[in-house]
Amino acid sequence: MDSSSTIQGAAEVDADLMRRTLRAMIEARTLELKLSALYKAGKIVGGVYLGTGQEAFSGTLGCCLSRGRDLFAPLIRDQAGRSGFGEDLLDATRTYLGSALGPMKGRDGNIHRGRPADGLLAMISHLGTAVSVVSGMLVARRMKGELDGVVGATCVGDGATSTGSFHEGLNMAAVEQLPLVVLVADNQYAYSTPRERQFACDSLIDRAKGYGVAGHEIDATNFRECQEVISRAVSA
Ligand SMILES: Cc1ncc(C[n+]2csc(CCOP(=O)(O)OP(=O)(O)O)c2C)c(N)n1
Numbered sequence: 001m002d003s004s005s006t007i008q009g010a011a012e013v014d015a016d017l018m019r020r021t022l023r024a025m026i027e028a029r030t031l032e033l034k035l036s037a038l039y040k041a042g043k044i045v046g047g048v049y050l051g052t053g054q055e056a057f058s059g060t061l062g063c064c065l066s067r068g069r070d071l072f073a074p075l076i077r078d079q080a081g082r083s084g085f086g087e088d089l090l091d092a093t094r095t096y097l098g099s100a101l102g103p104m105k106g107r108d109g110n111i112h113r114g115r116p117a118d119g120l121l122a123m124i125s126h127l128g129t130a131v132s133v134v135s136g137m138l139v140a141r142r143m144k145g146e147l148d149g150v151v152g153a154t155c156v157g158d159g160a161t162s163t164g165s166f167h168e169g170l171n172m173a174a175v176e177q178l179p180l181v182v183l184v185a186d187n188q189y190a191y192s193t194p195r196e197r198q199f200a201c202d203s204l205i206d207r208a209k210g211y212g213v214a215g216h217e218i219d220a221t222n223f224r225e226c227q228e229v230i231s232r233a234v235s236a
């Protein structure tokens with residue numbers, strides 16, 4: 001990285017990554033405001049899920065990955081990550097509006113959409129399932145001799161870290177030394193269950209330590225911190 005493509009600060013951050021992430025964040029917020037208005041007007045059935053406040057965190061991850069090479073399993077608050085990964089806005093709007101022209105051909109709604117052939121997994125459930133699925137896909141790539149340079153990534157919530165699938169997937173990734181990045185958005189609640197009713201460890205970083213993998217805690221609303229830490233995790 002030469003100095004013309006970086007912005008000087010406490011640590012160097014790639015200026016191109018910053019620009020692409022900001023674009024993804026703005027695109028996601030603009031789309032979600034529109035989707036929310038359409039939902040309130042009764043034009044969307046099911047639900048609309050918003051990533052308000054998580055855009056820097058999610059968008060940075062999507063922009064650090066490469067569509068067609070890497071694997072990305074977004075969850076409900078990851079429109080910014082999807083935009084950063086290169087999901088077409090039409091894929092989002094067509095799925096929300098139930099169009100047969102969408103990637104799920106009108107058979108599934110809202111965030112249950114993806115382009116698996118491009119590495120964008122269709123969302124399964126809100127919780128830790130994607131950790132196991134992405135780990136398994138990375139093992140499959142390795143068996144086919146296609147793992148070189150590939151990163152698998154997913155986002156989950158604090159509540160998801162208490163599910164069996166999260167633990168099994170993370171353990172397998174650690175034992176097999178898979179190139180897996182898991183972002184945990186700790187918004188203090190899983191539905192109405194507060195942190196203290198979900199886990200007894202002091203910090204969710206302890207979960208990573210327990211499996212022998214690196215863990216970093218960041219303020220997900222701090223753009224610079226997201227850029228520095230997530231880009232390092234993806235390129236590690
Ligand atoms: C295995 C499973 N159990 C329960 C649910 C129902 N459910 C959907 S979202 C949610 C809470 C998730 O909380 P968290 O992981 O903290 O994510 P947040 O919504 O706070 O971002 C639950 C219990 C589910 N989708 N899957």
Ligand SMILES: [Mg+2]
Nearest residue numbers: 157158189190
């Ligand atoms: Mg939560």
